[in-house]
Amino acid sequence: MRKSTLCLSLIGVQSALFVAMLLHARAQEGRAAQQRQSSAALVRSLGLTDLCLFTEARYTRHPAMADRHAAFQDHPMGLDHFPSGSLVAPPTFPSPHAPLRPAVPQHP
Amino acid sequence: MRPSVQRYRNILDFALSSLLRRKGRNLALICVYTLVVFVIASLIFFVQALKREARELLVQAPDMVVQRMVAGRHDPMPVAQAETIRAIRGVEAVQPRLWGYYYDPVYGGNLTVMATDDTALAVESVWVGQGVARSMRVKEGDMISLRGYAGPMLFSIQKVLPEESELVSSDLILMSPQDVRSLFNLSEGLATDLAVQAGNPRELPTIAAKIVEQFPDARPILKSEILRTYEAIFDWRGGLMVVVLSSAILSFIIFAWDKATGLSAEERKEVGILKSIGWESADVLLLKFWEGSVVSLTAFLGGVLLAYVHVFFFSASLFEHALKGWSVLFPRYRLLPALDGYQLAVLFFLTVLPYTAATLVPIWRAATVDPDAAMRS
Structure with missing residues (x-):
């Protein structure tokens, strides 16, 4: 068999698998919505605010509720001292917890 | 087979x-x-999948959570403030949330304890997450003991929360x-924070500003x-991963650049011979284009396919150590594919x-010189 036939077959198989990967991802969307239902129900009924990803510290368990002094919140590049910091990036500046601008007029 | 296709096939061969x-080098x-x-x-797959889950699930979170800050730290909040906040125009409901962290000295894990008003929950019973059941090695019907303020408290496990919600x-x-309240010795009038629901989400910044005006120690956190x-x-x-990755990627770029751009004397000679036997510069360029395409396309498709299997079939097991970090209780979840074209x-x-x-630039330079000079160089 010619080398080019083998090579083109290999790339053809890889491309077919690539298309299958895209189709598989698309097909999983329906299942994803179904699987998400029980989580969404818990979030709604308990008023949950965070995903349970890292349980090692308060500010990694509940990043949205963390103190302003937690890692990454002192300044944008203040790196975390826990290993999960290798996967979690600092929030964009200004911090998501920056004080809100008062929407009502301040009385003198 | 058409002659033009045959020509391409020959060059690919x-x-x-x-x-x-x-062989070894390539x-x-x-x-x-x-x-x-x-x-x-x-x-990319891992982060995309987590981002999508966060987006899809946390859209159900309360419109606003109001915390109380004392000396820069989160502090329990008087439940009475809920009434004042409820009176603000635009607020639909205010629900005090009661939750906290419990460090389990036996298993060394941090747990989140939360109150629920669900009437299906029996007295002196608890519902636990899959991670808790796994790390404590308990199942429905078992008893667990938690160290409360006034001494050990025994609870019966009424339900283990479903795996899909892990x-x-x-x-x-x-x-x-x-x-x-008994576990943490929290008095009746205190809650951890308040969950606020507003009728119109566009009014939330105004409501937040009014809350801060009335309670200067309040910290409103909007759903957005x-x-x-x-x-x-x-x-x-972001993150440290990119620092580690960037050095690996840089090494690869140097390696690939050296391989792709540095033409050896043997390759120059090869180009000279090909040209002297009648190959055109375009043929030589096509030859190198095929070489580069075969290497890069095979690597790209192979890498992406392996990554898909790794993240969505093996739950990104290679990242597990970074994910686990120092936590004892590690959630196991099967991520659902989220591909971003x-x-x-x-x-x-x-x-x-x-x-x-x-790969094309150096070969173009070599292909445009005289075959005699290329063979002698």
Whole structure:
């Protein structure tokens, strides 16, 4: 068999698998919505605010509720001292917890 | 077969023979190339999937959570403030939330204890997340003991929360509000924070400002901020991983650049011979284009496919150590595929095109010189 036939077959198989990967991802969307239902129900009924990803510290368990002094919140590049910091990036500046601008007029 | 196709096939045959002549070197290149694409694609898939889960699930979170800050730290909040907040125009409901952290000295894990008003929860019973059940090695009907303020408290496990909800409930212990108060010695008039629901989300900043005006120690956290936090923290370009990755990618770029641009004397001679026997410059360029395309396309497709299997079939097991960190209780969740065509296209253009282009420039230079000079050089 010619080398080019083998090579083109290999790339053809890889491309077919690539298309299958895209189709598989698309097909999983329906299942994803179904699987998400029980989580969404818990979030709604308990008023949950965070995903349970890292349980090692308060500010990694509940990043949205963390103190302003937690890692990454002192300044944008203040790196975390826990290993999960290798996967979690600092929030964009200004911090998501920056004080809100008062929407009502301040009385003198 | 048409002659033009036959011509391309012949050149591809020759390109493959040329690659096979330097088998070891090219195989190493494809392996490293695939590995680099695999790591970057895994990171992209992983982060995309988590971002989507956060987006889809946390949209159900309360419109606003109001915390009380004392000396810069989160402090329990008087439940009485809920009434004042409820009176603000635009507020639909205010629900005091009662929750806290419990460190289990036996298993060394941090758990989240939360109160629920669900009437299905029996007295002195708890519902636990899959992670809690796994780390404590308990199941429905078993008893667990928690160290409360006034001494050990015994609870019967009424339900283990479903596996599908592990992404939000792995470390949860749900119990009645009275039990939470006894466990943490929280007085009746205090709650951890307040969950606020507003009729019109556009009024939330105004409501937040009014809350801060009335209670200067309050810290309102809007749902949009919660969602923004998750959008911001899961950024594949961020974190220490990128520092480690960038050095690996840089080494690969140097390796690939050297391989692609540095023509050896043997290759120059080969180009000279090909030209002297009648090959045109365009044929020589096509030959190198095929060589570059075969290497980069194989590596790209292989790397992306391996990354997909790694993240969505093996739950990104290679990242497990970084994910686990120092936590004892580790949630196990099967991520659902979330592919972003834009990011796949960026990955393709950043990996396949530069390499293929880098192989063409030096060969173009070599192919445009006189065959005699090329063979003698």
